[in-house]
Amino acid sequence: MIETIGFDADDTLWHNEILYLRAQEAFQELLVPYAPPGKALDELHRTELQNIPLYGYGIKGFALSMIETAIRLSDGRTTAAETARILDIAKEMLRAPVQLLDGVREVLAALAPDYELVMITKGDLLDQELKVARSGLGPFFRNIEVVPEKNPEIYLEILDRLRIPPQRFLMVGNSLRSDILPLVSLGAHAVHIPYDITWEHEAVELGTGQAAGYAELEQIGLLPGFVQELSMQLGGKDGS
Ligand SMILES: [Mg+2]
Numbered sequence: 001m002i003e004t005i006g007f008d009a010d011d012t013l014w015h016n017e018i019l020y021l022r023a024q025e026a027f028q029e030l031l032v033p034y035a036p037p038g039k040a041l042d043e044l045h046r047t048e049l050q051n052i053p054l055y056g057y058g059i060k061g062f063a064l065s066m067i068e069t070a071i072r073l074s075d076g077r078t079t080a081a082e083t084a085r086i087l088d089i090a091k092e093m094l095r096a097p098v099q100l101l102d103g104v105r106e107v108l109a110a111l112a113p114d115y116e117l118v119m120i121t122k123g124d125l126l127d128q129e130l131k132v133a134r135s136g137l138g139p140f141f142r143n144i145e146v147v148p149e150k151n152p153e154i155y156l157e158i159l160d161r162l163r164i165p166p167q168r169f170l171m172v173g174n175s176l177r178s179d180i181l182p183l184v185s186l187g188a189h190a191v192h193i194p195y196d197i198t199w200e201h202e203a204v205e206l207g208t209g210q211a212a213g214y215a216e217l218e219q220i221g222l223l224p225g226f227v228q229e230l231s232m233q234l235g236g237k238d239g240s
Contacts, residue, residue: 001234002189002227004142004164005111008173009121009128011195012220014135015099020062023089027066030085034074044069056148058124063090094127098134103221108140110224118143120158120171122150122178150178152185159186170230172223180214190214191226 010016027044028037035043047065055061066086070078111117119141121128128146132138143162147154159166166188173179174195183190192214217226 001168002115002170002231003168004116004118004162004170005227006118006120006169006171006183007141008171008175008179009119009131010123011101011174012172012179012193013100013104013119013137014131015101017195019059019093019096023062023066023093026089027069027086030082030089031070031073034070034077040069040073043073047072056124057122058127059090059093060124060127062093063087066090094130098131100135100137101220103219105137107220107223108137111227112140115227116142118145118158118162120145120147120150120155122147150175150182152182155182155188156186159188170227172220184213189230191223192216193218193220193223 007013024041024044028040031037031040034040044066047069048062051061051065051068055064063086066089067083070082070086108117117140119132119137121144123146125146129144132144138144145158147158155171156166159169166183166186169183170189170191171179171183172191172193174193176192180190180192190213194216215226215230217223
């Protein structure tokens, strides 16, 4: 049976990647005097990936990577005004209103009476906490975990701490790499709900979901029906 359902937040509960796409467009435009748009974007991606071990995930690290990329692509000629514009791009992202995906509130309201809900999100602590507050979704969740990385060790630590057996846990998220595969490896259940846009770093090549030990749903509105069916398959609330 399923007792606890974990939710990723960015691009599972609310839109996030779209903020990065808009910022990348503004950044490329800003760097036109120094580099063609495609090159600026490639360099930015490369810089971001190199910096993840130092900065972690989130908008502040992204801002530093934009500044670093601008310095490199301009051979040090980028101006203070251009740097100020980059900081503005990042602040716009940090202040952006939270836009929930369609049906999220209804789905959480439908599941909350029967299951414990936890949010497990990767990124900058302050930024993620502000988004939770702005989303108004906080009260649905027993726990909100902001983690630096999503791997089997970190998920296991959370499940152990909350005393949740993996086989009674279902994780829901848009990223195969971060939300699904680590849980499958722990023997937990997982539902992949793809988002329109996936960050390159999160993309993985895989076969069909069923064969790989997880399910795939087109949109989050289908989740309550899926959970009900899965619970029945697993023997209902009284089964194991
Ligand atoms: Mg996500």
